[in-house]
Amino acid sequence: MADTYNNLYLDARRLLRQAGIEAAPLEARELLTHAAGKRREELIRDFSLYAPDPVAQRYRELIQRRLAGEPVAYLLGEWDFYGLNLEVCRDVLIPRPDTESLVERGILAVRQVEGRPARVLDLCTGSGCVGLAIADNCPGARVVLADWSEKALRVCRSNIRQCLMEDWVSTAWLDALQPPPTALGRFDVIVSNPPYIPTGDIDALSPSVREFEPRMALDGGEDGLDFYRAISTLWRETLEPEGKLIFEIGWDQAPDVQYIMAQAGYVDLKVFQDDAGNWRVVEGRVPAPPEEPEEPEHQEHEEHEEDNASWETEQGLA
Secondary structure, three states, rough: OOEEEHHHHHHHHHHHHHHOOHHHHHHHHHHHHHHHOOOOHHHOOOOOOEEHHHHHHHHHHHHHHHHOOOOHHHHHHHEEEEOOEEEEEOOOOOHHHHHHHHHHHHHHHHHHOOOOOOOEEOOOOOOOOHHHHHHHHHHOEEEHHHHHHHHHHHHHHHHHHOOOOOOOEEEOOOOOOOOOHHHHEEEEEEOOOOOOEHHHHHHHHHHHHHHOOHHHHOOOOOOOOOOHHHHHHHHHHHHHOOOOOOOOOOOHHHHHHHHHHOOOOOOOEEEEEOOOEEEEEEEEEEEOOOOOOOHHHHHHHHHHHHHHHHHHOOOOOO
């Protein structure tokens, strides 16, 4: 028997609520919009109409996948982040509100660059969400989205096109754990949301993260700090003098990451909280090289006086 869009929605909402999904009404509506290929306002208009059987079947399949733990962002194939609608899939992490704190610090750092367009590197970029959000809010900045995963870079390139940023955002296949190629050039700002979950903690993550999001984007090594060590040391020379390195961190990693950056020579280290009150961002600055002291002018003047006195003595004029 055919169902109306409204009945499909109500049944799905009930199932999602029973599964303990807090945003059940929102997710049920978004998945129905996606299954029907309609805009939200069109779905509301058509709620009393009967849904075609293929739409109803597809919707029920999406709901079953959601009940099995698959994140709604992967089911939709897109996600909103910092005002941008971005493609996402199981090759990249889902952009989260926590990461907006990293974007905000990146935007402020780029706006402090004077006299020329800023160059920004988003290292371990994933979907490209951080670098694209910075580019969207910093006209004139040149942004490179870099990742070791070719699959992630495919998503990045799709998002660059979708955001119409091909003229000032590019991609690069780079391993953050290795020294950067010299041809890459130098940057005013490096932002990075690297893998930072300790290897032994991954199995304790929620099933929706552990079983669906890419492990290589989660695993930060035995203590979760491998990428912070590598980037802070190996990539320091890629920053211009006074350039900034800005990391997203796990809630308890601020002291360790600050220490790593201080040991690598960064100064003005600062830590910032996300909207939930967790320490989420650490940033530091590469100090400008010390200026070479100028030779005092009076010394040169004294040397001239000594030369003149010597000449006068030789000439018998003293």
